[in-house]
Amino acid sequence: MVGEERCAKYPSMLKVFCSHCQGTILGTRDNPIFSLKEDWYNGFPVVEVLKNGGPIHVYDRNFRFGTRKAQMIIACVEVLDEL
Numbered sequence: 001m002v003g004e005e006r007c008a009k010y011p012s013m014l015k016v017f018c019s020h021c022q023g024t025i026l027g028t029r030d031n032p033i034f035s036l037k038e039d040w041y042n043g044f045p046v047v048e049v050l051k052n053g054g055p056i057h058v059y060d061r062n063f064r065f066g067t068r069k070a071q072m073i074i075a076c077v078e079v080l081d082e083l
Helices: 067-075 077-082
Strands: 034-041 044-051 063-066
Touching: 034 063, 044 067, 063 067, 067 077
Parallel strands: none
Antiparallel strands: 034 044, 044 063
16 A cells, blocks of 8 residues: 555565564663573572573673572562562
């Protein structure tokens, strides 16, 4: 149809249906992919949270925690939801 705009990156796709144009594509700055990496630290199991396969933020290269901190986070979920 005439007048319907197409994506510049994916010309076969109408902008209205394009996740790239809508800003909902995964792995972007505004819509990152989070994943967990299992590891061991001083003999204890930990998980490291990754954003798009890399560090979460520039302040700390590794955002990881073990069983005890995971239990504290789960215990505080209701309070965190209120914030």
